[in-house]
Amino acid sequence: MPIEFTHVPGKPANGSFFYDFAETATKLSLIEDAGFRKLVVDDPAGLLTNMDIAAQTLDRTGSLEVVLTHWAGVIEPIEAARQLAALDRRGGGRLSLRMLSEPLEDSDGEARPVAHGVVWQRIDEYLVLLKRLWSNDTPFDHEGAFYSVRGGFVPRKGPHGADLAIRLGGQSGTALKVAGRHADVFELAAGSPGEVKQLMERARRAAAEHGRAGRLRFALPVRIHPDGWTGAPDHKAVEIAGSPARLALTLLPYAALGIEEFMIGGIDRPGEIARIGRETIALVANSQARREAEILRPGMLSSRPFSDIHLR
Numbered sequence: 304m305p306i307e308f309t310h311v312p313g314k315p316a317n318g319s320f321f322y323d324f325a326e327t328a329t330k331l332s333l334i335e336d337a338g339f340r341k342l343v344v345d346d347p348a349g350l351l352t353n354m355d356i357a358a359q360t361l362d363r364t365g366s367l368e369v370v371l372t373h374w375a376g377v378i379e380p381i382e383a384a385r386q387l388a389a390l391d392r393r394g395g396g397r398l399s400l401r402m403l404s405e406p407l408e409d410s411d412g413e414a415r416p417v418a419h420g421v422v423w424q425r426i427d428e429y430l431v432l433l434k435r436l437w438s439n440d441t442p443f444d445h446e447g448a449f450y451s452v453r454g455g456f457v458p459r460k461g462p463h464g465a466d467l468a469i470r471l472g473g474q475s476g477t478a479l480k481v482a483g484r485h486a487d488v489f490e491l492a493a494g495s496p497g498e499v500k501q502l503m504e505r506a507r508r509a510a511a512e513h514g515r516a517g518r519l520r521f522a523l524p525v526r527i528h529p530d531g532w533t534g535a536p537d538h539k540a541v542e543i544a545g546s547p548a549r550l551a552l553t554l555l556p557y558a559a560l561g562i563e564e565f566m567i568g569g570i571d572r573p574g575e576i577a578r579i580g581r582e583t584i585a586l587v588a589n590s591q592a593r594r595e596a597e598i599l600r601p602g603m604l605s606s607r608p609f610s611d612i613h614l615r
Contacts, residue, residue: 305588305591305592306558306562306563306564306565306587306588306591307340307341307563307564307565308338308339308340308341308564308565308567308580308584308587309339309340309341309342309343309370309522309564309565309566309567310334310339310341310342310343310567310570310576311343311345311524311566311567311568312342312343312345312568312571313568313569313571314347319346319347319348320346320571321344321346321356321359324359328363329573330571330573330576331360331363331364331367332363332364333573333576333577334367334576334580335364335365335366335367336580337576337577337579337580337581337584338580338584338585338588339367339567339580339584340366340367340368341367341368341369341370341399341564342360342367342368342369342370343370343372343401343566344356344357344360344369344370344371344372345372345401349377350372350373350374350377350378351377351378353371353372353373354371354386354390357369357371357390357394357398358390358393361390361393361394361397361398362393366397367397368394368397368398368399369390369394369397369398369399370399370401370470371387371390371398371399371400371401372401372403373387373400373401373402373403374402374403375402375425375426375429375430376425376429376449379450380429380432380433380436380450380452380455381436381452381455381456381457383433384432384433384436384437384457385457385459387400387433387461387467388437388457388459388460388461389459389461390461391461391462391463391467392459392461392462395462396461396462396463398461398463398467399467399468399469399470399487399488400433400467400468400469400470401470401490402426402430402469402470402471404422404423404426404473404478419475419477420477423473423475423477423478423480423481424448424449425448425449426471426481427481427484427485428447428448428449428450429449429450430469430481430485432445432447432450432452432455434465435455435465436455436456436457437457437460437461437463437464437465437467438460438464438465439455439456439457441456442454442455442456443455443456468487468488469485469486469487469488470486470487470488470489470490470522471485471486471488471489471490472489472490472491472492474492474502479505479506479509480509482506482509482510483506483508483509483510483511483512483513483515483519484509484513484515486506486510486519487518487519487520488519488520488521488522488564489503489506489519489520489521489522490522490523490524490566491503491506491521491522491523491524491562493523493524493525493526493540493541493542494540494541496556496557496560499523499557499560499562500560503521503560503561503562506519506521507519520563520564521560521561521562521563521564522562522563522564522565522566523541523557523562523564523565523566524540524541524566524568525541525542525543525554525565525566525567525568526540526541526542526543526568526569527542527543527544527550527567527568527569527570527575527579528542528543528544528569541553541557547578547579547581547582547583547586548582548583548586550579550583551582551583551586551587551590554583554587555587555590555591558587558591565587567579
């Protein structure tokens with residue numbers, strides 16, 4: 304399967320990649336043309352702004368998929384299910400839902416410390432309700448630990464119905480348990496190939512408990528520094544500086560682990576976006592295709608690691 308690239312907008316001094324949407328529309332066209340398949344919408348202004356940005360992005364692009372960052376509890380499940388179904392219809396099925404864990408709030412909106420497990424229990428119940436609302440033919444009632452629903456029903460489903468792609472991450476046993484039940488895409492924590500491989504194995508085991516191991520796909524965040532390091536890099540993260548060929552060569556060992564998506568951050572200027580698309584994305588795609596062809600060629604089973612492949 305071809306490797307996919309997702310653009311993760313930065314948060315510049317004015318506070319948002321989407322601050323001037325007329326300018327953003329030009330960048331969106333460039334991102335789409337450069338070979339990125341998806342765009343993460345995660346604006347500092349919060350969920351409602353994210354939904355508005357997602358709608359505008361879907362309207363102004365033809366094939367770019369929108370990864371909408373979302374938090375359980377900001378909107379009641381019925382209203383969230385309706386709005387997300389409407390966005391999915393608006394984009395013709397180009398929407399996926401990226402769930403982040405956030406602290407619970409008390410009645411006056413102030414964040415209060417809660418147990419890690421409680422946060423994930425709420426996400427679990429929230430996702431169960433969303434999927435049920437996206438698939439039910441008749442109204443239903445629900446009484447749970449966090450949500451009470453009476454006559455829950457969404458009359459107009461999205462193109463995906465209950466199969467709208469859900470993206471989750473995390474490293475704790477509790478987070479992995481919820482991800483194993485719900486995630487279609489697991490967003491890995493950045494790390495060395497060995498660390499990433501271990502987390503992938505843990506996530507697969509969690510998904511296997513629900514018969515979903517074969518359904519789980521993996522995405523890896525990568526931060527690119529086109530102008531070189533501006534400070535000491537975080538050696539626990541996948542952070543890259545150098546030529547497009549060097550960038551591609553750094554990503555290939557991760558692709559060999561079975562990662563099917565790279566979430567690229569750090570490139571928001573038009574020239575950077577175009578160069579990464581024209582060179583790095585193309586190099587990774589060509590190297591991946593060449594390796595797959597060698598593996599499939601009769602009598603030519605390749606055991607060469609990606610690091611031995613010369614990028615031209």
